[in-house]
Amino acid sequence: MTNQAETDLPVLSVRNVTIDTIPGGAKPIVRDISFDVRAGETVCVVGESGSGKSVTSMAMMGLLPKDALRVTGGQILLDGEDVLSVSEGRMRALRASKVSMVFQEPMTALNPVKTVGEQVDEVLRIHTKDSRAERRRKVLSMMERVHLPDVERIYRSYPHQLSGGQRQRIVIAMALILRPRLLLADEPTTALDVTTQKQILKLIKELQEEEGTAVVFVTHDFGVVSEIADRIVVMNRGDLVETGDCRQILSAPRQDYTRMLVSSVPSMQPRCAPLTDQPKVLEVVGLSKRYGKPGKSEVLAASDITFTVRKGEITGIIGESGSGKSTVARCVMRLTDPTEGAVVLQGQDIAPVRNLRAVRQKVQYIFQDPYRSLNPRRTIAQSLMEGLVNYGMPEREAREKAARTLELVNLPAAVMERYPHQFSGGQRQRIAIARAIVMEPDLLIADEAVSALDVSVQAQVLALFEDIRERTGISVLFITHDLRVAAQICNALVVMQKGCIVEQGATRDVLTNPSHPYTRALIDAAPAPDWDFQNFRPLPLAV
Template identity: 45%
Template sequence: MTAEPVLSVANLTIAVGSGTARRRLVDDLSFTLHRGETLCIAGESGSGKSLTSLAIMGLLPKPGPVVAGGSIRLGSEDLTALPERAMRRVRGDRIAMIFQEPMTSLNPVLTIGRQLVEAIEAHRDASRADARRLALEALEAVRIPEAARRMRQYPHELSGGMRQRVMIAMALALEPDVLIADEPTTALDVTIQAQVLGILKEIQASRGTAVILITHDMGVVAEMADRVVVMREGQAVESGAVAPLFAAPREDYTKALLAAVPRMGTGSEGAPVATVAVAAPVAEIRDLSVRFPLKGGLLGRTTAEVHAVAGISFDIPAGQTLSLVGESGCGKSTTAKAIAGLVPYAGSLSVAGRPAANLSAPERKALRRDVQMVFQDPFASLDPRMRVGDLVAEPLVIHGIGSAAERRERVAGLFERVGLQPDAMRRYPHQFSGGQRQRVCIARALALRPKLIIADESVSALDVSVQKRVLELLKELQAEFGIAYLFISHDMAVVENISDRVAVMYLGQIVETGTRAQVFGSPRHAYTRRLIEAVPVPDPARRRTAFPRLVGDIPSAVRKPNDPPARLALRDVGGGHLVAAE
């Protein structure tokens, strides 16, 4: 590590408004970053982490917050004094950024390949062929299956985890001096997360790249950080080397932040989740299959099929939580969308004893009241033209529940229960941080008090303290109303702490299912063991020195027409613990 820092932030102040209405969003923040070093910035949503990164990139929204004081130096150059033309040369080439929400960062009308190639051509003296080769290598480096075919696809054709990998590939392709990673592994499953963290380590070792890692995952902080800055309400409350900060935090806020981290092996502690006795499960799924055709050629014929879900069966009793876990693209979110009636499917599906097929319009409306969904990307699932209070109240309006005053009162109560102030009801989605937007989505799903809530990565955008409060809220509501949850997550520690039963999916099929204690305490399938072993431990003393890297071809769910995958037979190894033969 050299004596001269590659990046220096001194007394940075970011403010909004003027005169008496002026408010400091980041207040007198200072830190340095050296070559080959990883600095982690941790803190709650709205603490100023992402604003700091946007200020470094010169991307603060206009009109809006401005740099009101301090300096940001890249080497000897003050970035706050550079005109926009000069900053465009710096971005991507010398400083690159991986954003938190990939769907809003990628151009929806351009293919993945074109976006990668254009980024490389903008900063490198490379031919189109060389740029395509570098783009393909970048996609393969982040372990995207069938990278050549993905180059021809559009962002909406990829899963959330796939889109985040594209963003990481785009940033890494240019090999910048400073890489700012704003929640870079939020949308990734643990195995791909481990590989991406390994890639970042390799780049640091080979090129001395300096990394600013913004994350609420304290396991990732413990795994990656050399130094940590803990932020709260725009100020740095504590900073220092990672090991002493984890071992003996000085500030109460840092202690509370570390105490809120879900940890593997603690899921069985405490009282079990209350259940409600019912004659039948809330949801019954039998032999569920979802296929998507891939068309090509001059006539647009089906040349292949994606077997996103390949014949799975499970029940979700009232008052219980079933978690689906697995890598991105394994079919978790597609299963959720099929149950919610958002994609066509084959098989049998019933909710609250009512079959979901061949329903009349009033019956479909009643089914939708019973089944609510919290999506993975909060910004894409909120109408930017509506106030968030109206968004949360909208389901109540559609179903004709309560008067206007009663709806406002219920919405205000929901905002308080998910950790937002009632006066936030008058704001718009863009005025919230990513974690705050997800809390709005959870409040909207709870508005109708449904029988089944499908939570698709519902807490992945939340910092650990808010995540803990939201998970506790979900448990309280479950005990009070007997709500069933289908919980989809790649965070194995969260899954272990909230689930009653767990189903592990791989390439569209369930390879292992059982109670929380069975799956986490005695995993029988090799894939389940690999998922659990990939979880980063929030303890710098247990940091991994090697990261798993898969070899050989990456398995794919794409098959020729009329060539379905072989169905896996699950055998009971005791007490309802079902495992597929390997």
Template identity: 55%
Template sequence: MTHSDKPVLSIENLTVRLPDGADRRNAVSNVTLTVNPGEIVCVVGESGSGKSVSSHAVMGLLPKELQVATGRILVNGENVVEKSPKELRAMRGTEMAMIFQEPMTALNPVIKVGEQIDEVLRIHTKLSAKERYDRVIDIMTAVNLPDPVSMASAYPHQLSGGQRQRIMIASALVLNPKVLIADEPTTALDVTTQAQILKLIYEIQKSRGMGVLFITHDFGVVAEIAHRVVVMRRGEVVETGTADEVLNRPQHEYTKMLMAAVPGTVPPYRPSKAANKIGFETVKLEKTYGGQSVFKKDRVVHALKGVDLRVRKGETLGIVGESGSGKSTFARCVVRLIDPTAGAVLIGTEDIARMSQRQLKPNRKRIQIVFQDPYRSLNPRVSVGQSIIEGPMNFGVSETAALAKARDLMALVGLSPDALDRLPHQFSGGQRQRICIARALAMEPEILIADESVSALDVSIQKQVLELLDRVREEFNLAVLFITHDLRVAAQVCDRIAVMHRGEVVELGETAAMFANPTHEYTRALFDAAPGKNHRFGQVAAV
């Protein structure tokens, strides 16, 4: 074996201990995997499977309470477990680099993005300021950022999510590392941006011969880019193989379960709701930001342009589109978390768009929203029971009656009624999202809005939450507005789909018809960008 054939990353029998009192002894146990030059290895598994712990151990970024108990981690033949903090700092960027999931928390908000890439060069090289600047512009060009010279002097908040992620990739690649670790780098991105980022990682990895360890819970991404796949469960590797073997002929029961949970792109039969009563409708709904201020003329952004949509009782209307298409603005206008600039939001004969806050209060309970992030949706200092009963009690329900209802709702969403006294941090992400659904249902709403409510969840948990949403829609005859950037999810739960682009609805129709024959070019571009769109996950597993 020549030197270049050796793995650039080799994890051998890695065990990382958890602190006393944790739900298991080790975060990871006897994990062994390799990444060769020019290879992309995807690590998949649910939350708590040890994916991120393994990757942070490679970078020497484990928190103090987690320590490597046994095993070696070789990066280009050097054991990082034995390195001092100073030696690890020297290796980061030059030998190994990492792209994190959330660029907004990984980038410094008060430093220009060009300076943040430059900092890597300043610490690790002896290049002059001019040479560093040229290298920054070169790497920003390489990651396909528009107008790198002017963008280098922008701050993170001035860039889109996809552009921020490209800055993160540029910072990681500027020193030509041999190993790149990507920890869920596309989870928060819409399908078209996600497709661009995946293509970018693939092309750069190919041209530079890097080894990439790619952590994800999105099997569409795995189908798109993986050479090999490692499946982890509760800290252990349960299956390893080529992408073809693991995706098409899974051996382990756990892998088969994961595959079967991946939503398909063929919409199931859903009876028409066209005869049902209207739950709510929007008429020429508009939202404009900016305009004339006292000192200067601000840039005007038309976030919504005359949106007419109607959702019937017992129906789920999906809204899909890229970031910035107006999906979430529309949802927030319907709930009146923000005020529309023009147009109407009709529930029955009442227009809640024009109501004052005082008039709005009695109508608040009629329309509820479940947000994307279950970790930020619940007050961490208040028991989940208190969170559920707070709304009904604000509307005059007695505490005894509200608690009895909360117990029923906990059972309805598949959680123990005895867990009402627990705090949010004592639940997993999927359980928290169920609690958020129970809290919304406690208000006995007519309308439920789910804003990217399953995008942060593992496929198996996602499947359970989607089934729950579908069940409560039917049971309570709710009009559901379901906002998502995941077309597979939309295919499974939506009766109709509205495609939004730059504040307008460009296509609207029955889900099955739209998936079979999208007519608008933008819709076709969205469907084409969906990762793993041609892969039929779970077909083998379900047999």
């Protein structure tokens, strides 16, 4: 191994790889991609959805779906051996021992009916001749190396008994236990909270340095890229746009696409101040939500939540998964009933209201996943008009209003008769926003409304939110886990942890001068907090 690492031969050499669908489409989905990865080096493959970055990494593992995709040209050399031309048996032998993979979704990447110990052990069982006891010893020691606590217990645990971060550590242990030469990491931290993400990135780096592993890190997140990449490969719609070292791509991208991509990343620099002179639209006072029966099974999802949103303000609720931010939003919307406290909307407490018909119109909701929040069997016009007609507007008038609202979200009125599947994710989210604001609500609740979008689309939708706020004076409760997004558009922030508010105030104060250690930890965990992506340079004043 060592002499191989010392030679100048790259561990991975992707040469002119082209991948096409079966049967072949008009254009291959990955075209003529070439790049090298050396031992100990981290190469980030960056691109938006549909860029072909994941397909390329699956091809390196020989795991393309056989009946749907195939490599039609080029070579993928792993230590000089072309994985595209080896036998099925040889490819199986290479997997996990020379090239292994860490996947995006740790919640589903592990078999739910086997203990995680068994699953890591399986790698050794099929690739080595070690005895059972020997394998167990190795698995436990690998679990320690990925910093899992109480490894004996974890060995016997099933995936559902572990947290997302712990599961991803198991996947990493599984991937690295045979010390492969190449690790493919496909968005391995995207589904994780920022603080967990930071730990996992650190772990991968640490193990990589110990073993001299070459890492291909597929991601859409430039924050992560700037933290870990040695070199960057930018892909767009199947083409390789640009490669270069990390600093060069971030500070002086040569291609327009790369410039656009990098500058779409929101900076951690707060931009909006609270509007203290405006009337209050929403006042939440002492709100609590309990689930389960009082006593043993009781879960306090939100406790003593108090905050205010003024007219024209975007107030962010930030926190990690399980912090209770969505629970608060659902209580404000009265999708679920608060256990205690008041939700005062335009001077009226809606928490005890029984007939919600009047309340529903005043508060509208935008969901995270634009692919599932629109009824696929209804035209855009039907989706937009339904609420208006429901509240008694004549159909003709409703149609005109829907058309005007679509223009507000920069879609032509001509799209009215189409169905949701005919639109991209970004367009769908615009439609979802149009569907919400067509009701002219006093308050808009956006629950992770830009989290599922590509960064360039995210930038457009964020700009749209600001634009709508300017033009309609609407108030927005903006729920997000992403501090960059919050910095970009929120006037005020509410930071939640474990069902409680730990800190709130003007965005600038919270982000530049956090008073609570948890807020501090969140800010520290956000990747590359000190880089101003929009201007391709470090932030002038450190946040």
